[in-house]
Amino acid sequence: MSWLGVELVAIEVGFLIIAIPAGRRRLSGVQVPAVFWVNALVSFVSIGLVVVAGASLIAGQGQGLYLVIPAVLVILLVASYFAWTVLFVAKRK
Secondary structure (H helix, E strand, O other): OOHHHHHHHHHHHHHHHHHHHHHHHHHOOOOOOHHHHHHHHHHHHHHHHHHHHHHHHHHOOOOHHHHHHHHHHHHHHHHHHHHHHHHOOOOOO
8 A cells, every 4th residue: 555645545535525615606606618617627637637546556556656647737737727817817898
C-alpha cells in the first residue's frame, strides 16, 4: 500500500465533496456560458484520472503516477483559461 495513493484519493474525493455542493448552490438560477460546462467536465475527468492513479498506487499495479501528468496539464490549461477570462472580461453592451 502506498501512502501517496491514499493521499491522492483522499484529497480528490475531499475536493469533490466540497466542490459539487458549492457549485450547485452558487449556480442555481444563474445563466452560465457553455464553455464553463466544458471546462468543468474536463476538470472532473482529470480529477477522475488522479483518483484512478491513487487507486493504482494503492493496489501496486497499473500506471500510477503516469496518470497524474495529463491530469495536471489539463488542470493547468483550465486554470489558465479562467485566469485570462477574469483578466480580460469582455465588455457587454
